[in-house]
Amino acid sequence: MAHPGFFQRQAHARRNTSLLVFLFLTAVAFITLAVCLVGYFVTRSESSGLAFHHWLLSNHGLLTAVTVIGLIVLGSLLRWVDLAGGGDRVAKMVGARPIDPDTRDSDERKLRNIVEEMAIASGMSVPELYVMDQETGINAFVAGYTPGEAVMVVTHGAITQLSRDELQGVVAHEFSHIFNGDMRLNVRLIALLAGILMIGQIGGFLLRASFYRGHRVGRSRDGRAQAAMGIIGLALFVIGYVGVFFGRLIQAAVSRQREMLADASSVQFTRNPEGIAGALFKIGMKGGYLDTTSHASDMNHMCFGESARMKFTSLLASHPPIDERINAIQPGMLARLRSRLRDTEPGADLYRSSASVPETGASGFTGAASDILGPVTSKSGRTSPLASSPEAPIKPGRKFSDQVGTINRKSEDFALRFLERLPATFRNLLYTRAGASQLCYAMLISELPRPQQEERLDLLPAHPVLGSQPDLLEKLLPALKTIGEGVRFPALELAMPALRKLDPEEREMLITNVQKLVAADNRVTLFELALTSFLSRHLGDEAARVVPVRYKSYKPVMPALQRLMSLMARAGSPSQTDAEKLYREAMAGFMNAKDGNGPVLEKVSMRQLREALTALNGLSPLLKPAIIDACGYCITRDGKVQTREYELMRLVADQMDCPMPPLAV
Numbered sequence: 001m002a003h004p005g006f007f008q009r010q011a012h013a014r015r016n017t018s019l020l021v022f023l024f025l026t027a028v029a030f031i032t033l034a035v036c037l038v039g040y041f042v043t044r045s046e047s048s049g050l051a052f053h054h055w056l057l058s059n060h061g062l063l064t065a066v067t068v069i070g071l072i073v074l075g076s077l078l079r080w081v082d083l084a085g086g087g088d089r090v091a092k093m094v095g096a097r098p099i100d101p102d103t104r105d106s107d108e109r110k111l112r113n114i115v116e117e118m119a120i121a122s123g124m125s126v127p128e129l130y131v132m133d134q135e136t137g138i139n140a141f142v143a144g145y146t147p148g149e150a151v152m153v154v155t156h157g158a159i160t161q162l163s164r165d166e167l168q169g170v171v172a173h174e175f176s177h178i179f180n181g182d183m184r185l186n187v188r189l190i191a192l193l194a195g196i197l198m199i200g201q202i203g204g205f206l207l208r209a210s211f212y213r214g215h216r217v218g219r220s221r222d223g224r225a226q227a228a229m230g231i232i233g234l235a236l237f238v239i240g241y242v243g244v245f246f247g248r249l250i251q252a253a254v255s256r257q258r259e260m261l262a263d264a265s266s267v268q269f270t271r272n273p274e275g276i277a278g279a280l281f282k283i284g285m286k287g288g289y290l291d292t293t294s295h296a297s298d299m300n301h302m303c304f305g306e307s308a309r310m311k312f313t314s315l316l317a318s319h320p321p322i323d324e325r326i327n328a329i330q331p332g333m334l335a336r337l338r339s340r341l342r343d344t345e346p347g348a349d350l351y352r353s354s355a356s357v358p359e360t361g362a363s364g365f366t367g368a369a370s371d372i373l374g375p376v377t378s379k380s381g382r383t384s385p386l387a388s389s390p391e392a393p394i395k396p397g398r399k400f401s402d403q404v405g406t407i408n409r410k411s412e413d414f415a416l417r418f419l420e421r422l423p424a425t426f427r428n429l430l431y432t433r434a435g436a437s438q439l440c441y442a443m444l445i446s447e448l449p450r451p452q453q454e455e456r457l458d459l460l461p462a463h464p465v466l467g468s469q470p471d472l473l474e475k476l477l478p479a480l481k482t483i484g485e486g487v488r489f490p491a492l493e494l495a496m497p498a499l500r501k502l503d504p505e506e507r508e509m510l511i512t513n514v515q516k517l518v519a520a521d522n523r524v525t526l527f528e529l530a531l532t533s534f535l536s537r538h539l540g541d542e543a544a545r546v547v548p549v550r551y552k553s554y555k556p557v558m559p560a561l562q563r564l565m566s567l568m569a570r571a572g573s574p575s576q577t578d579a580e581k582l583y584r585e586a587m588a589g590f591m592n593a594k595d596g597n598g599p600v601l602e603k604v605s606m607r608q609l610r611e612a613l614t615a616l617n618g619l620s621p622l623l624k625p626a627i628i629d630a631c632g633y634c635i636t637r638d639g640k641v642q643t644r645e646y647e648l649m650r651l652v653a654d655q656m657d658c659p660m661p662p663l664a665v
Contacts, residue, residue, distance in 0.1 A: 007401065011621040020185070023250050024192045031199060031243045032068045038235040039064040071202065076195030083187055087144030087151030088128070090187065094293045096130035096153045101431030101497060107159040113419075114168050115152060116494060118175055118269070121407045121415040123650075124659040125496035125538060127152045127178070131159065132290070138162065138279065139288040141302040142174045145184045145546050147659060148538040149500065158304075161286065162279055169266050169276030170304055172407075176265035179405040179659065182258050184546055186302040189254075193247045193298070200240020206233025255301035255318035263325055269407040273330045280305070280329075281337045284322040400632030400649075401625035404658045411661030418483070418490055426479040427494070433502055434465045435472055436495035437510055442476040443488050443531065444517045453477075459516050465502075466509050486643050488527070489650055490662055492534065499539060507539040526571075526644050529606045530651035533613075537655060547657065550618035554590045557619060560612035561590055561627070564652070566601035567609060568634035571645050582637055586630045613655035624656055 040055050055061045083089055091098075099108050112129060119126040127142065127150040135155035144150035152174055159167065177183060206229055266276045288305035290296040296308040301318040319325070326334040419427075429435030441460070445453045457468040483491070502510060514535060518528045537543065551557055569583035583600035604612075616627060631652050635645040653660040 007404070007621045007625050020188065020192065020250070020254070024196075024247075027196060027243055027247060028069060028072050031072065031196065031239055032065050034239045035068045035199070035236065036061055036064050038232065038239070042232060068199065071198055072195040074195070075198030076191050079194035080191040083191060086149050087142070087183070088149075090143035091130040091151050091153050094132060094153065094290070094295050094299060095134070096132045099129040099131055102428055110164060111154060111159050111167060111171075114164070114171050117412070117415045117419060118168075118171055118407065119493060120418060120490045121411040121661060122175065122179075122269075122405070122659050123411070123493075123653070123661050124148075124178070125493045128497045128500060130154070131156060132292070134292040135290055137288040137290065137307075138283045138286060138305065139290060139307055140170050140174055140304045141186075141299060142177050142183055143187065143302065144178075145187065146543070147178050147183075147657070148496075149543055150178050150183060155288075155290070157286070157288075158279075161282060165272060165275040166279040166282065168270055169272065170279050172266035172269040173262045173276060173304060175269065175407075176262040177258070179265070180258065180261065182262070185254070185258075189251050189301060190298050193244060193251065196243040196247050197240065200237050200244060203233045203236025203238070203240050206230070207237055209233070251301050252318045256320050259319050260325070260328060263329055267329055273333065277326050277329050277333045277337060280322050280326050281334075281341075285341075399629055400660070401628045404625075404628060404653070404660050406661065408661055414662050415490075418487055421483055422491075423479050423482075425475055429472060429475060430491065430495040431498055433498050433506075434469060435476070436498035437466050437502075438469055438472045439476055439491065439495050440510065440514050440531065440535065441468070441517060442473055442480055443492070444514065444528065446477055446480045447485075456517050456520050459520060460513050461509075463509065466506060466513060485527075486646060487662075489530075489534075489647075492531070496538065499535075502539070504541075508541075511535050511539060524606045526651070527647045529609065530647050530654075533610060533651060534654055547617050549620050551615075552620050552623070554619075554623065557615045558590070560615040561587070562598065563601060563604045563608050563612040564616065564627070565630060565634070567604045568631050568648065568652075569600055571648055572634040572637050574638075582634055586634050589626055589630060610655075613652065617656045624658060627656070628653065628658060628660075 036056060037052070039060065040052050043055075043060050050058065056065070083093075085092075099112065101112065103109055103112065108129075108131065111131075115129060116126055124147050127144075130151060130153040132153060132155045136157040137155055138158045138161055140152065140154040140158055142150055142152050152171070154170075158170065162170065177186075209229065263276060263280075267273045270276070283305045288303070288307065289309060290299065290303075290307040293299075300306060300308045303318075305322075306317060306319055320328075323334055326337065430439060441457065445456050448456065457470075457473075460466070460468045480488070480491075499507075499510070511532070514532055518524055518532060554561060565583055565586045569579045569586060573579035573582050580600050616624075619627075631649060635641055635649055641649075650660070650662075652658075
């Protein structure tokens with residue numbers, strides 16, 4: 001069976017979410033009935049022997065049912081609010097430490113280099129990195145509600161015990177969870193189970209309270225009340241934890257399926273099956289349990305490997321057995337790894353030692369990937385097609401949607417050369433809040449004469465971080481001209497971890513400053529629109545908000561489609577006649593012939609384009625590929641992609657939550 005694409009995986013994740021909500025409501029109903037049954041027997045004498053179904057409608061029954069449902073909802077809501085901070089909150093919950101972007105630790109630099117390469121190659125923002133310093137087991141997870149605010153957490157054991165190939169396999173596995181929409185599903189699972197768990201916790205409290213009180217007062221007139229409290233507590237304890245047991249069954253069933261898919265995606269991304277297989281093999285030998293956090297069982301379904309020792313392992317394991325996962329990656333792989341272990345001297349690294357890989361800079365993809373890619377410098381000595389030339393050759397008719405949420409050879413090659421070409425000073429500045437902010441300004445003024453640059457910067461209000469800083473701009477502007485305008489977005493993605501560290505007020509101020517610079521000449525270019533839209537999407541008030549599915553057909557968004565395709569057709573055509581023809585071809589897949597496509601719009605304002613993309617992002621995931629392909633068809637119709645066309649395509653992909661490799665165009 002073919003590996004499912006990005007949009008199919010996204011749709012499947014949404015279906016899983018709906019299924020989880022249904023199963024949660026079913027569990028709540030059964031738990032409520034069970035507690036009501038306990039209440040019925042406790043109050044039976046006071047209810048004059050009413051039948052159970054009549055008792056449910058009595059004051060006692062209704063009060064019991066409402067109380068149980070309220071407690072479950074309250075428990076889930078409290079945990080939901082606790083996790084509202086997104087991935088950063090989850091990382092802090094397990095005691096993880098953020099990794100300094102400019103870290104001097106060789107193992108942490110190894111991880112950061114791998115993550116940056118993979119993020120740039122996939123066309124998404126670099127996730128913030130955390131390490132669990134006290135955890136010696138090998139494990140990792142990603143958390144967050146949207147890819148733009150995702151964080152990746154790894155254990156100290158993972159970055160110190162895995163070779164670079166193995167760590168790359170783990171990182172690719174976690175990137176797959178980001179692409180597949182698994183992160184928010186995992187966070188929701190934690191919140192839903194917390195509500196069910198509250199019933200058991202209340203039961204445990206009542207049980208302990210009854211024993212404590214009985215021990216203090218001994219025999220008394222309150223003995224009957226204490227016994228009743230103990231019975232109720234025991235019943236609630238049993239009911240609550242039976243509910244948790246079945247909740248974890250649901251959790252495990254969903255997680256096992258997603259883990260196998262992520263393993264397959266890791267091999268697809270790295271083209272190095274021994275990387276992730278070797279990491280799994282080491283987990284099998286050394287373990288991956290999280291021993292220093294009380295949330296290990298809560299996080300079990302989120303981690304690369306089992307994070308908690310579970311009873312009824314065959315039922316509650318959130319991951320398939322290690323042997324099964326390794327053999328699913330490649331038949332016979334487990335036997336080869338065991339043979340290699342047998343033939344290796346004690347203490348020797350099973351694979352190439354990570355110490356043999358230079359970590360002072362971005363050393364690139366290794367192993368099989370580097371063999372396929374060949375040298376990181378092209379014959380012409382240029383860094384990338386888009387950096388050295390305003391046009392990049394490409395085959396027309398290519399399906400762009402197949403590239404979304406993937407990493408291909410060209411994008412890997414691009415990421416390697418881009419990172420190696422970046423001056424060290426420039427790259428280090430992107431790791432600081434001030435440097436990342438100044439990058440946004442520099443990209444807007446880099447093509448202006450020096451007097452106009454100073455005039456624009458005078459528009460910015462004074463601020464220790466976000467105000468104009470000439471000393472930093474002097475280091476950024478020359479580097480931007482060197483690397484070329486076609487790689488501005490990868491540089492911005494590299495700076496996103498630092499930009500996310502801005503306070504909410506500072507984020508708003510940065511967006512306002514960028515808008516001031518854009519409005520200074522009373523015109524808006526495609527890149528300026530793309531930049532402001534990107535910052536608003538990833539740093540604005542609703543950056544962590546998950547966009548719900550609003551439309552399940554193209555009909556409600558037809559005006560938005562007409563605006564987008566009009567702009568794409570004009571961008572990809574040299575004349576009005578060609579634009580009309582290209583527009584009709586692009587719209588043919590969305591309208592019936594009898595309906596007619598209408599003429600290509602003469603003008604599409606930037607505001608109209610932004611509104612159109614917002615509407616189109618509300619489409620069902622399975623309806624988005626046709627739009628991405630139609631846009632790609634427009635800009636590749638003449639067999640080449642100009643920088644402005646690339647930036648327009650990049651804007652469309654970003655605003656529709658479709659991570660696209662930088663060289664997909």
